[in-house]
Amino acid sequence: MIALSENLPPGVLCDGGADILSEALVGSGALWWDGARIVTDRAGAVTDWTDRIRGVRARPTAPNTGNGLSGAAGDLAGLQCREGLHCGMVAEDVAPDAATASFAARYLPGWGEEAKTILTFNTGGGTRKSAVENYLYLSEAEGRVTVKDDKGLVEITLPAPEPEATRLVLVSLMRDRLAVAVLGGPEAEARARAQVLSGAGNLFFGCRNQRPGLTKTLGAALIADVWFWPGRALLQAEGAEERAALVALRRFHLWAEVL
Numbered sequence: 001m002i003a004l005s006e007n008l009p010p011g012v013l014c015d016g017g018a019d020i021l022s023e024a025l026v027g028s029g030a031l032w033w034d035g036a037r038i039v040t041d042r043a044g045a046v047t048d049w050t051d052r053i054r055g056v057r058a059r060p061t062a063p064n065t066g067n068g069l070s071g072a073a074g075d076l077a078g079l080q081c082r083e084g085l086h087c088g089m090v091a092e093d094v095a096p097d098a099a100t101a102s103f104a105a106r107y108l109p110g111w112g113e114e115a116k117t118i119l120t121f122n123t124g125g126g127t128r129k130s131a132v133e134n135y136l137y138l139s140e141a142e143g144r145v146t147v148k149d150d151k152g153l154v155e156i157t158l159p160a161p162e163p164e165a166t167r168l169v170l171v172s173l174m175r176d177r178l179a180v181a182v183l184g185g186p187e188a189e190a191r192a193r194a195q196v197l198s199g200a201g202n203l204f205f206g207c208r209n210q211r212p213g214l215t216k217t218l219g220a221a222l223i224a225d226v227w228f229w230p231g232r233a234l235l236q237a238e239g240a241e242e243r244a245a246l247v248a249l250r251r252f253h254l255w256a257e258v259l
Contacts, residue, residue: 017251017252017255017256018034018252020248020251020252021248021249021251021252022052022053024244024245024248025053025227025245025248025249026053027241027244027245028229028232028241028242028244028245029229029230029231029232029241030053030227030228030229030232030245031051031053031054031056031091031094031227031228031229032051032052032053032225032226032227033049033050033051033052033058033091033205033225033226033227034052034078034224034225035076035077035078035079035223035224035225036077037049037050037051037052038070038077038078038079040069040070041066043066044069044070045060045066045067045068045069045070046060046068046069046070046079046089047059047060049079049089049205051091056091056094057091058089058090058091058203058205058226059089059090060088060089060090061086061088061089061090061204061207061209061210062127062210062212063086063088063207063210063211063212064086064087064088064089064207067082067085067086067087068080068081068087068088068089068206069082069087071222072222073108073222075256076106076108076166076222076224077224078107078222078223078224078225079205079206079222079223080222081115081206081218081219081220081221081222081223082218082220083110083113083114083116083218083219083220084215084216084218085215085218086207086212086215086218087206087207087218088204088205088206088207089204089205089206090125090202090203090204090205090210091202091203091205091228092202093200093201093202094201094202094203094228094230095121095200095201095228095230095231096200096230097198097199097200097201097230097231098121098123098197098198098199098200098201099173099174099175099195099196099197099198100173100174100175100231100232100233101121101173101197101201101228101229101230101231101232101233102170102171102172102173102227102228102229102232102233102234102235103119103121103138103170103171103203103226103227103228103229104168104169104170104171104225104226104227104228104249105118105119105138105167105168105169105223105225105226105227106166106167106168106223106224106225106253106256107166107167107169107221107222107223107224108165108166108167108221108222108224109140109163109167109219109220109221110219110220110221110222111163111164112163113219113220113221114140114141114142114219114220115139115140115141115219115220115221116139116140116141116217116218116219116220116221117137117138117139117206117207117208117217117218117219118137118138118139118140118169118205118206118221118223119137119138119171119203119204119205119206119226120135120136120137120138120203120204120207120208120209121135121136121137121171121173121197121201121202121203121204122134122135122136122201122202122203122204122208122209123135123197123198123199123200123201123202124202124209125202125204125208125209125210126209126210127210127211129209129211132199133199134149134150134151134153134196134197135149135150135197135208135209136148136149136171136173136178136196136197137149137150137208138169138171139217139219140160140167140219140221141219143159143160144157144158144159144160145157145158145159145160145167145169145180145182146158147171147178147180149192149196149197150208153176153192153193153194153196154176154178154190154191154192154193154196155190156178156179156180156188156189156190158180158182158185158186158187158188159182159185159186160182161182161184161185166224166256166257167182168182168183168184168225168249168253168256169181169182169183170183170234170235170246170249172233172234172235172236173196173197173233174233174236174237175195175196176191176192176193176194176195176196177189177190177191177192177233177236178190178191178192178196179233179235179236180235181235183249183250183253184253184254184257187235189235189236201230203226203228205223205226206218206221206223227249229245232245234246234249
């Protein structure tokens with residue numbers, strides 16, 4: 001055991017980067033589900049995931065009947081999604097107005113497998129789709145990170161990192177403007193043909209909605225962290241809160257990479 005008499009800065013502690021990021025994000029109204037806060041039953045199935053900043057709970061979707069397990073890989077821990085199985089979670093009513101928002105995920109695809117759907121911001125998502133709802137989703141397959149909406153209004157595709165690398169992907173929507181960043185890698189922006197989302201929004205982890213089908217969209221990935229900012233477009237807006245949150249997230253990514 002190493003004992004030091006001096007007080008160390010929080011960034012050198014094993015969880016210091018997470019504590020620093022959590023404090024930095026409070027002013028931006030962020031939500032952060034980190035893998036250390038997952039709750040499971042005796043079989044290891046995830047039953048609850050509560051965000052560490054405001055206490056907003058994500059719960060298993062109806063088709064997730066014990067499929068989503070707690071998983072770990074190296075220093076990562078989180079929701080283990082499995083190919084072709086509905087392992088999803090949902091945080092309902094996270095945004096009163098879905099027109100402008102940002103979301104991000106830190107995840108690792110299964111070795112030799114496709115991650116597929118990682119996050120979906122959905123203005124519906126029930127067992128039956130309404131005519132007015134739409135959703136914007138983040139997925140990865142065949143070496144490409146893709147963000148697009150269900151109605152075909154906008155799409156961005158970027159090259160994915162190396163298979164063994166942990167990804168941190170940030171998605172930012174401001175009405176008809178979409179921006180995506182693979183932190184430490186490529187970034188891109190696109191303008192949609194119309195405003196992409198409207199109405200209240202729900203955030204789905206590892207799936208697109210509550211419907212039991214769509215198994216071809218369900219892949220294998222360990223989702224370690226999920227962030228969400230209602231009403232904030234981190235990659236487009238120029239406000240002090242957005243800039244501070246973006247800088248803090250980039251710093252966390254660098255800290256996590258060298259841990």
